[in-house]
Amino acid sequence: MTPTEATLTSAAVSAVISIIVNAVGILVQARRSARERADKLHDQLRGLVALLDRGLFYAGFDREDPVEMLWAITDVRTKLQLNGAAYVRDDITAKAFSEIRDALYNMEMQIDGEFPEVARLARTKGAERVDRTQTQQQLGPTYGAAISRMMGLRTTVWSATQRIHARLKSLSA
Known part of the structure; x- marks a missing residue:
């Protein structure tokens, strides 16, 4: 060479x-x-999931109040929307958050149609604590019916939340 x-x-x-x-x-x-x-993404999802950690999704019937429940439903939906939960950069969790948001919105509309007095009181009282005894007297038999209707939301939220937690776990690995 x-x-x-x-x-x-x-x-x-x-x-x-x-x-x-x-x-x-x-x-x-x-x-x-x-x-x-x-x-x-993991941190963003954990923050959004924290919005779902409310008594609204797990408290017993006797601990609920329909006015507070409806206010909380509106509050959670609004916070999910403001934080762009349905638009996170992960299709699995974006879809799950969209399902939750849609279920919350649909419940708001159902309560507004079926229990207009509950909706009116929720808009009037806002985040302030309500006197359950007074609310029971005002609403009469619709008090428990409204709670039962809103508790029906939990299955959808729980199912979607489980998918989000599974995705979080996979992102941590």
């Missing part, structure tokens, strides 16, 4: 090594970026 050929071969080897080093650096950066995106 002549000195010129050795120089060319050495230059070629150096060029190949440089390309490999650059490619490895790009791959490492891409992997780091993917992990950072996954971590960001």
Whole structure:
């Protein structure tokens, strides 16, 4: 091998090594970026799931009040919408949050149609605590019926929340 050929071969080897080093650096950066995106999504989902950790979704019948329940349904739906829950960068969780949001909205509309007094009181009282005895007297037999109707929402929310938790678990792995 002549000195010129050795120089060319050495230059070629150096060029190949440089390309490999650059490619490895790009791959490492891409992997780091993917992990950072996954971590960001995980944190976003945990924050959105925290919005669902309310008595509305698990308290017993005797601990519920229809006015407070309807107010909480509206509050959770609004917060999910404002935080873009249905538009997270993950199809599985976006669909689950959309189901929850739609179920909450549909329940609001059902209560507004079937129990207009409950809807009126929820709009009037807002987030302030209500006197359950007074509300029971005002609503009469519709008090318990409205609670039962809204408790029916829990199955849909629970099912969607389980899918979100499963996705969170897979993102943590």
